[in-house]
Amino acid sequence: MEEEKKSLNFIEQIIEDDLAAGFSKEDLRFRFPPEPNGYLHIGHTKAICINFGLGEKYGAPVNLRFDDTNPEKEEQEFVDAIKEDIKWLGFKYDKELYASDYFEQLYEWAVQMIKDGTAYVDEQTSEEITAQRKTPFEDGIDSPFRNRPAEESLELFEKMKNGEFEEGAMSLRAKIDMTSPNMNMRDPVMYRILKRPHHRTGDKWKIYPMYDWAHGESDYIEQISHSLCSLEFENHRPLYNWYLDQVYDEKSVRNKQREFARMNVSYMITSKRKLQRLVAENAVTGWDDPRMPTISGLRRLGYTPASIKNFIERVGVAKRENLIDIQLLEFFVREDLNKIATRVMAVVDPVKLIIENYPENEEEWLETENNQEEENAGTRKIPFAKELFIEREDFKEEANKKFFRLKLGGEVRLKSAYIIKAERVEKDETGKITTIYATYDPKSKSGSGTEESLRKVKGTLHWVSAKHALPIEVRVYDRLFTTPQPDAEKETDFLQFINPESLKIVEGFAEPSLKDAEIGQPYQFQRIGYFTKDRDSTSEKLVFNRTVTLKDSFKIE
Numbered sequence: 309m310e311e312e313k314k315s316l317n318f319i320e321q322i323i324e325d326d327l328a329a330g331f332s333k334e335d336l337r338f339r340f341p342p343e344p345n346g347y348l349h350i351g352h353t354k355a356i357c358i359n360f361g362l363g364e365k366y367g368a369p370v371n372l373r374f375d376d377t378n379p380e381k382e383e384q385e386f387v388d389a390i391k392e393d394i395k396w397l398g399f400k401y402d403k404e405l406y407a408s409d410y411f412e413q414l415y416e417w418a419v420q421m422i423k424d425g426t427a428y429v430d431e432q433t434s435e436e437i438t439a440q441r442k443t444p445f446e447d448g449i450d451s452p453f454r455n456r457p458a459e460e461s462l463e464l465f466e467k468m469k470n471g472e473f474e475e476g477a478m479s480l481r482a483k484i485d486m487t488s489p490n491m492n493m494r495d496p497v498m499y500r501i502l503k504r505p506h507h508r509t510g511d512k513w514k515i516y517p518m519y520d521w522a523h524g525e526s527d528y529i530e531q532i533s534h535s536l537c538s539l540e541f542e543n544h545r546p547l548y549n550w551y552l553d554q555v556y557d558e559k560s561v562r563n564k565q566r567e568f569a570r571m572n573v574s575y576m577i578t579s580k581r582k583l584q585r586l587v588a589e590n591a592v593t594g595w596d597d598p599r600m601p602t603i604s605g606l607r608r609l610g611y612t613p614a615s616i617k618n619f620i621e622r623v624g625v626a627k628r629e630n631l632i633d634i635q636l637l638e639f640f641v642r643e644d645l646n647k648i649a650t651r652v653m654a655v656v657d658p659v660k661l662i663i664e665n666y667p668e669n670e671e672e673w674l675e676t677e678n679n680q681e682e683e684n685a686g687t688r689k690i691p692f693a694k695e696l697f698i699e700r701e702d703f704k705e706e707a708n709k710k711f712f713r714l715k716l717g718g719e720v721r722l723k724s725a726y727i728i729k730a731e732r733v734e735k736d737e738t739g740k741i742t743t744i745y746a747t748y749d750p751k752s753k754s755g756s757g758t759e760e761s762l763r764k765v766k767g768t769l770h771w772v773s774a775k776h777a778l779p780i781e782v783r784v785y786d787r788l789f790t791t792p793q794p795d796a797e798k799e800t801d802f803l804q805f806i807n808p809e810s811l812k813i814v815e816g817f818a819e820p821s822l823k824d825a826e827i828g829q830p831y832q833f834q835r836i837g838y839f840t841k842d843r844d845s846t847s848e849k850l851v852f853n854r855t856v857t858l859k860d861s862f863k864i865e
Contacts, residue, residue: 317625319358322566323366323534335561336368336533340394340401341523344374344507345381347595347602348393350616350637351538351578354571357620358536360399369402371530376408377522379506387507389595393603397613403530407522408508410529414517415469417525417555418480418498422461426554427498428454429464431478434497441486441494448486448494468501471514475501482521484550492547496520524548525555527563535565539629542567569629571620573637574792576601582795582802591806592788598842598853599788599810609785610830610840610855612648615641631793638856645838645855649830650678653690653723653770654818654852656782656836658697660774661744663728666694671775675755676724679832690819692725695774697817699835702769703744705733712767714744720767723834727752727765770834777817781851783842784812822850830855 316324327333338359342348348356363370372394376382394401421427430437430453440449465480467473480499488494498521505511527535535548548565556562572578578601586592586600595602598609606616619640623632671693679685702713714720719729726748734743751760787807794805818833825831825841833839837858842851 318627319362319534319536319566319568319625320365323362326533331533333366333368335531336362336366337371337531337561338362338368338534338536339371339373339527339530339532341373341375341526342390343378343519344376344383344386344390345378346386346580346583347389347600347604349578349580349583349603350573350576350601350606351571353397353603353616354568354620354623354625355536355538356394356397356399357617358568358625360394360401362534362536363402368533370399371403371405371532372401373405373407373526373530375519375523375526376406376506376508377517377519379502379504379516382507384507389604393607396603396607397616405526405530406508407517407526408506410522410526411509411513411517413529414522414525415515418517418521419462419465421482421498421554422458422465422480424554425458426483427461427480428456428458428483429461429468429478430454430481430495430497431464433476434479437479437481437495437497441491444489444491450486451481451495454483454486454495465499468499468515469513471501471503473501475503477501480515482551484547490543490546492520492544493550496547520544520547521551524551524563524565527565528552528555528560531561532563533561535563537565537567538570539567539627540570541565567627569626571623571632572629573601573632574634575787575789575794576634577789577795577802579795585803586788589803591803598783598785601788607828608840608842609853610645610828610838611641612644612830615644618644634787634792635860638860642838642856642858642860645830645832647681648679649832649838650685651676651680651832651834652819652822653772654780654782654816654822654833654836654839655697655699655770655772655777656784656814656816656833657700658772658817659700659703659741659744661696661698661703661728661746661771663694663696663746663748664731665747665750668694670694671773674724674753688821690724690821691773691776693773693775696722696771697774697777698744698769698771700741703730703741705741713769714746714767718767719765720769721752721754721765722771723768724754725771726750726754727760727763770836772817772819774817776820778820778822779849780816780818780822781849782814782816782839783851783853784814785854786810786812818850818852825850832858 340359442448479497481495484493499515502516596604673689704715707715728746728748730746732745733741789805790807791805795802838855839852842853845851
């Protein structure tokens, strides 16, 4: 039992302690509460895995609640993308809910707070309110409207609701403590006037609740037992609890907020505002650009749900923020793809190779394995003929003994085919090799069992039959930024660190089996890396994104 307790993260320990103290397991309920103002990114996967993971561990429901309190930035596109991301990660939510479902209840509670003397309408500008709050090291200044009669505030608040005032003319503030060292407690704004259509409620509302007011009360309405959020909200917890005190009924579950450290990954940014800039300023092609740290971007790049979840599990749940090396994320996608990706042959920098002693019009279909890591993956047939494509870097006219690929006078095995020997080359007027001429040993066919087929040569090359080759566009993606923490330098715009080499597009050829590839299906281009078919593919040209290289020196300790 003691060993089991040690394996719990601190959030699980909180829940276990609550259960031990008499909290009913049947009352456990969690939620993932995104704001629909952008696409989910790698940082969100931690919150998703924590909340849905707890739901799975304790058999408790998990709500998906959109905290849609800011119609200026929210769109249905973001709602749909978030739902798709959660589904793709393999999680199922109990209910799809929205903070906007509770606008009427929130308004009624705010009216009651005015009557109770714990809220008032302030006619100052946001700049004046900010100035009166002062700093944590000095007392704030009371608003001149702080002690106005409740009847007056009620009348003004209703007029705000009816759209009788312009934006910024006034706001509703909670009446808490202007001397609190916690700035969040210095009479925070609860409602502001915003005459913008909402993606769900249309033009019904002219005032909208602030996040802090709507968030905790939405948790309470849904009877969320444990409201889990990132560490930046730790100093919002007193306000979360104060707001809860205003509406709490002892017959109900009292939700508690607890915080965990955000997850930062090197060479990535997780600020939605900055991600929005990348999109708006065309630094990327969209929210799902494979270079983006969004879940949809990672999915399009070729990441798998398992690789992301394994990464999150490895990172763990901590109370202190740190920077996670992106190589750890790449390690887990490489590990997963090694297990599941079908091995295929593709050439991304092709040079023609002609086997001079192979019969002119003959072709044969050779058997090769789909994935040697998976015994049930089976085999497939690939075509072989006189003219092939190999990688340009796999040939040198002259090379030292450490070069185990093809060189003049040297031998290599063509994967699942024959042993060949390079005889001569043909070049263009610039001296670039255009064709390599070779001979093959007809008795050296892989798997034939002949003495010649068992002969050992040091190099094995991948290849594609020129006659059967599919033209492909290969998008070789690299990190979007040139520095591990692109937004760490406050004096420098993070866009200055955009990597100009983050995308290289090359034309190549692939074996014909890829004609039937599905979008998102993982492949290992043998000896090159892991790739997946992109949605930009057409019947004339297939497009493949490089997910990650085959090997890396990174090791888990």
